[in-house]
Amino acid sequence: MATVMLEIKDLHASVEGKAVLKGVNLTVNAGEVHAIMGPNGSGKSTLAQVLAGHPAYTVTAGTVRYRDHDLLDMDPEERAREGVFLAFQYPVSIRGITNAYFLRSALNAIRKHKNLEPLDPLDFIQLLDDKLKAIGWDDSFLNRAVNEGFSGGEKKRNEILQMAVLEPTLAVLDETDSGLDIDALKTVAEAVNALRRPDNATVVVTHYQRLLNYIVPDVVHVLADGRIVKSGGKELALELEARGYDWVRAA
């Protein structure tokens, strides 16, 4: 029997008093890739932020189990240390802190949690070398301040670099494809595919079907007005691309 990685039951969440998620049910097993599609404003990004623990969102009802944890009971940093990773739709720039310093701080926080020795800068650079190659970067990005002056595409690649370094168990990709040209999209998808393992899982949140040509999902869900209204195989994504979202909502 498949191991359940993530189990969301009747999840309701609001932001600034406005209900956005209105009863989401979703189960993701280890080894699976799930895509969550839906029109703008359907609650896709809210779901991603709630999973990462963004304090601006209030969970008003429901439960989220992540492996053997009550996810909603954990601080954002605890979730990260237990292997949850959100690739942000709008990555934040951090003045004055280099990518290398940031990544090493994050990795060592996670290693400390696992009772592993921290990596010194030299070991860390070695580890980074392969990860950089995978996303088609040289080390010039390491000495730049985190996302400062990065283009939209560079910011998205940087999210994937972080994911590659932190090796999450559950990765949530929030609109990682938006703002990427086709080459960048392929690179990002290859990096994500390279991280697929039987003991981890990925949730890809996207508006467009395009990314799913490269990251092939096991299950596609349609989120509309705060609920999952339809689930199916990868062919559902193509159907959505061809017919839009209205027919699902009407159904």
Added chain:
Amino acid sequence: MTATALTPATEARERYVAASRAFAADGDPYGDSHVPAWWRELREQALARFAATGFPTTRQEAWRFTSVVPIVETPFTIGGNSIRAQSVPAGVSVETLQAAVRQRSALVRAHLGRYAKIETNPFTALATAFLGDGVLVHVPAGQRVDEPIVVTHAPRAPETMSAPRVLVIAEPGARATLVERFDSKPGSRHFTNAVTEIVLGEGAHLEYVRVQLESERAYHVATVQSHQARDSVLSSTTITLGAALTRCDIGAVLDGPGALLQLNGLVVLHGEQHGDYHTVIDHAQPHGESHEYVNGVFDGRSRGVFSGRIIVRPGAQRTDSKQTNNNLVLSDDARADSQPQLEIYADDVKCTHGSTTGPIDPAALFYLRSRGLDASAARALLTYGFGTDILGRIGTVAVREELDALVRARLLTGAREAAA
């Protein structure tokens, strides 16, 4: 109030005027009574100027946010200042102004007091009225030195005013790094009134780093005035960590075509500290470029002021000027004010300015937490980033790394553990 009663400001002015006359009459307390006539004249003119203006008040626009009452009301005596040249690489000369006046009077006379004008600032006039202690840093034409020159200032005694004076001359084609550091014993109360003048000849490159680490009971007033000839490059970084009250007036004149100025400032205050940082960048010639970055980090009940004026003179066409001021306010009781002022009298120029003031960005905080850093480490890292953002602009690696350690000790406690 009776007719004979003096206000504290008037009393203080008269006290300093009398002290300056005694200082001049004693010959020079710093070892030489044979100072040239022009030197005495410089002092007398400055004294006359200060006697006329007295101390500034908050009714004056340039002093609106900074009351100098604590300086006025403290009966400082006139004291000396120890100036140590800690590192003098081969090829440059670092000597006392007194010695320099004896040996090359013409060179000193050509520059001393020419840039830091007594008319601009009463404190500059007051400091010049006590012209005595000082250093000449001279980098000969075409001389390039990699190793930084380090000069450290400290008052000889508490409860005194000292007026350390530095004249830096980088002759045409010279290239050097100068670190000026102001220290004092923790807990000691004193008043530093420092003036540094910097002259860059054609094509000269100077990296100037000024670090103020004085006691948190000290009052520190500084005038730094630079003057750049054609195609010269000045990178100037001012770091303020110490003193109860700091007022820095940094003036830069780009007086030759193609001059480049990088003006960096970092102010990190806590407790009851007050820091007022004024800059005036004067583009007097065409094709000049200036990049100004000033970051402030304010905690406790501290107060920060940034006033940045950029003047583009008529004819200074193709000027490219950028000013950025970012203030991080870490507590509800801390406060920061930012005042950019652009005065543009030429039409073919590019000038931009931007300013932000606020607490730690919650989006950035969540971003770091979502990567596994706990909230306090994330806050410390974001705060430290405000410091390294400025320190990263220092080109001389050894200087940058030393200052990074200093700023990190002040700003980063939780985050250091996270990265360890």
